[in-house]
Amino acid sequence: MRTRLERHFRFAALHTNWRTETLAGFTTFITMAYIIFVNPAILSQTGMPIASVTAATCLCAAFGSILMGALANYPLALAPGMGLNAYFTYTVVQKMGIPWPAALGAVFLSGIIFLILTFTGIRQQLVAAIPHQLHAAVGGGIGLFIAFIGFRNAGIIVPSAATIVTLGNVRAPQTALALFGLLLIAILQVLKVRASMLIGVLGTMLLGIVCHQVTWNPAPFHIGAISSTAFHLDIPAALHIGGFEIIFVFLFVDLFDNIGTLVAVTQRAGLISPDHTIPRLNRIFFADAAATVVGSMAGTSTVTSYVESATGVAAGGRTGVTAIVTGILFFLALFLAPLVGTIPVFATSPALILVGGLMMTGLGTIEWEKPHIAIPAFLTVSTIPLTWSIADGLSFGLTSYAALQLLTGRATRKDWMLYLLASLFLLRFLYLSHA
Template identity: 40%
Template sequence: MEQLKSYFLQNTTLKTEIIAGITTFLTMVYIAFINPAILHDAGMDQGAVFTATCLITAFACLLTGIIANTPIGIAPGMALNVFFSYTVVKGMGIQWEHALAIVFLSGVLFIFVSLTSLRRLLIEAIPYNLQIAILIGISLLIALITLKNNQIIVTDPHHLMHLGAMNRPESGLFFLGFLLILTLDYFQIPGAIIIGILSITTLSLLTGLSTWEGLMAMPPSIMPTFLKLDFSGLNTILAMKAMFTFFLIAVFDATGTLIGLLNPTLFKQQKNYAKRLSNCLTADAVASAMAGLLGSASTSPYIESAAGIEAGGRGGLTAIIIGIGFILMLFFSPLAKMIPNFAVGPALLYVACCMMKHLTDMKLPDISETAPCMVTIMMIPFTASIADGIGGGIILYTLLKLLTRQKINFLLFILSFVFIIFFLIS
């Protein structure tokens, strides 16, 4: 008992860790509603994905808490589930069973890289400005998909896109939900996203736009997605491109988020800081591979973990509490079923806004830095492909640095060559 106490309660107390865990859980529980809605667009069973989401999040958080002893919540990533549904399945025409196999293989690759020095080499190879540009491009893609799915912007034969009908009650509730979440976030109220989703769902029920499905029930069967991954269709260039992109997003997203969350002096001064950071990445990699087996997109550390850290969370017990929260969440599947698109949409748009905040981190001294970032940011939403945006940015960055005789990492030449092959063949 004393050993457990000394391991989990370094520089903290049991009460503080429990409060921190509940705080982070409330800020990220929205993924239990949003991930099934997004993957349902790829043709997957929404109930099964709900169960898979809760299970994989619980597994990831428990694993992180135990082996890394860090207060980090890990769940299916927002950028990764959007890439899964709208780029890989809908854009590339890859069946979701094959996409799950791609998720699994990219997770296995991530495990290998996280256990070797390759992770450090890869992270150092991609310029920081391009990493930020990828994040900004993804935020614009999330915003575009959200607005189209909620008919805020629409297309027709005469226009590339234009504003939809603003007099629809669904549009009004969408904007009300977005405004509510933004206001709650401004005043730093924990659980702003889930409060916004549930508030709009309640209004939707009261106005007859949604029907009551109940509050609690036994978890939906996971069998429609469990072990449904299919490796038979992965010998195409599109499948390899998708796997490579899943892997790149997972590595950069996880590393950047963890360094940002665990970088403060209070963590760096703690015992085994580097080992805890490395173990957290390994836990995320293992969870990503597991996601493919259960029926979800790859996982990622959640920036919402900052809420729990702010509440005093310093160790793995915070992550364990988050995991327990998602196990309990399994019994609230009827709630997930009756949440309409226009209640989920504001949360997605808010996430896009949060990602956009990183724009100020970019440092653009000359055109050789500015142009590749601009191409990356433009290509991701304009082509509806994160992979194409990353590839376009890396190729242009490498060529410009080569032509202007500037120093460049040798791995960028390899990545550029790979993406050129992808573009020419696909």
């Protein structure tokens, strides 16, 4: 049985083993665990019971990650998407006044549309339309994005009215602990310790406990709480006036956030084929769409692939076992949610910072001497972190690439999907500026 599983997950071909994949799954989970508490905190502002959303968050993250690993054999973990949960709460429910069951109905319908687009091959064509010259740029941009999040969470970078951002107080206890974690992980990586990320996070948390910087405030929680949101979605209400607009935003933002994450993580893991295609792409998209449908029925916003999956890849994860381990841990978190909440952000921030650095390595493969490639690549790399959006950065890069191809006589008929995609991005920019 063990040998059969190793063949299924292609351990020999990908030069990995059970220990490495398990550690990678733990590493991904630890860097993603914040979503168990952040997502309910955001969605509860719609009137949804926080305990119910907590259970739904753990359940759909477990389902999506395990399905991704078992079906598609990729180290991609899934959970309710940040940004989309904020749009769900602050725009759809609070600003537009739409009840949360109707908003869940819109999420459900967007997931069904995703499934249709997957089965018809349209999502796969959209990924194929992205020039392979931009793959490394997307990875580099997401690397900067992840690092920026890590620096901010650690308090190393703080907001500034004069300069937008500036150096924080490095003598603050939690910032100092984050710097300790950064140094610890860096040393372990130089020494080629495979579990460097996991050891660094746990070591930093342990020092935080010793320094009295880790607090634990357990709250009452029971898995049965999910009944307050499960199957409460209102699909007919989602189809009323304004519903199509909401479904479009859920669909569009998740589509291109997911594509950007997918390209970046698979490239970092060396899983993209020599012809620049991503194997089993239809299975990846099916897992993502199915998780969104299940999440909406359980009681949470759109589920998507997480950029934090790159931490598991950096720890050596190459197969779906990494995602399955992460999913199992999310399932266990259903019963251990208060314990998971003890992992502080100052412990996970160093991992995000250094993973961001590792994702920059692909930028050396970009043909910077060619302006029609270098300019779109630069726009992609810079706008992902500066707009705080993978989808926006991908929009800038792909649209500029298409414009340069078209206006300099490089356009060909076979690239029709590229120009259709660029047109959709332009419409997205117009819609967002109007909104």
